[in-house]
Amino acid sequence: QKEVEQNSGPLSVPEGAIASLNCTYSDRGSQSFFWYRQYSGKSPELIMFIYSNGDKEDGRFTAQLNKASQYVSLLIRDSQPSDSATYLCAVRPVDYKLSFGAGTTVTVRA
Amino acid sequence: DVKVTQSSRYLVKRTGEKVFLECVQDMDHENMFWYRQDPGLGLRLIYFSYDVKMKEKGDIPEGYSVSREKKERFSLILESASTNQTSMYLCASSSPLPRGTAYGYTFGSGTRLTVV
Numbered sequence: 001q002k003e004v005e006q007n008s009g010p011l012s013v014p015e016g017a018i019a020s021l022n023c024t025y026s027d028r029g030s031q032s033f034f035w036y037r038q039y040s041g042k043s044p045e046l047i048m049f050i051y052s053n054g055d056k057e058d059g060r061f062t063a064q065l066n067k068a069s070q071y072v073s074l075l076i077r078d079s080q081p082s083d084s085a086t087y088l089c090a091v092r093p094v095d096y097k098l099s100f101g102a103g104t105t106v107t108v109r110a
Numbered sequence: 111d112v113k114v115t116q117s118s119r120y121l122v123k124r125t126g127e128k129v130f131l132e133c134v135q136d137m138d139h140e141n142m143f144w145y146r147q148d149p150g151l152g153l154r155l156i157y158f159s160y161d162v163k164m165k166e167k168g169d170i171p172e173g174y175s176v177s178r179e180k181k182e183r184f185s186l187i188l189e190s191a192s193t194n195q196t197s198m199y200l201c202a203s204s205s206p207l208p209r210g211t212a213y214g215y216t217f218g219s220g221t222r223l224t225v226v
Binding site (some may be wrong): 032034042043044045046049075090096097098100101102103 | 141143150151152154156158160168174204214215216217218219220
């Protein structure tokens with residue numbers, strides 16, 4: 001079983017809709033959870049992090065964490081064409097190395 | 111602004127060459143990492159370092175070595191480049207202290223290496 005699994009893409013959403021990305025992780029002791037956005041040919045950029053159960057909102061992005069279910073999600077509200085990218089879920093177990101999911105590619109249709 | 115700088119954006123090297131990829135961070139971070147990223151395989155950890163002169167193998171260290179003589183600099187060395195090392199190489203750093211990103215990484219801009 002992979003340490004971090006993301007829902008397979010690609011995910012295509014119309015402009016203005018909500019994009020929902022899901023991620024599950026296997027290490028129950030994981031402490032911090034991250035979402036990175038990666039544009040084609042570029043390096044990953046941190047957009048959200050969360051370490052407490054519940055929701056965390058930042059602009060049009062909401063991260064949701066449920067440690068009991070070992071599940072973290074990212075919602076992108078009012079999706080824009082500029083949100084078209086690959087989104088990587090990352091989990092920090094107990095040391096400082098992050099474990100990354102394979103990524104979900106999102107395409108926002110104008 | 112936080113910065114991780116990789117010395118080259120694109121590199122083309124010949125098979126058998128010794129290749130050096132340099133990474134410098136200006137954030138006084140203790141932790142530094144080297145990843146490669148390939149389509150369909152995601153990010154794979156090559157080596158990491160938690161302190162000066164300290165290094166640990168990641169998931170795919172074969173054919174690579176690293177050097178960390180100064181806190182801000184972490185070098186990846188391909189001892190004898192092969193075509194299967196053609197990839198995007200990403201350097202990252204992080205702090206063990208909760209400086210607002212909960213130990214998240216800051217990535218460099220990446221080096222796209224082609225071995226011919």
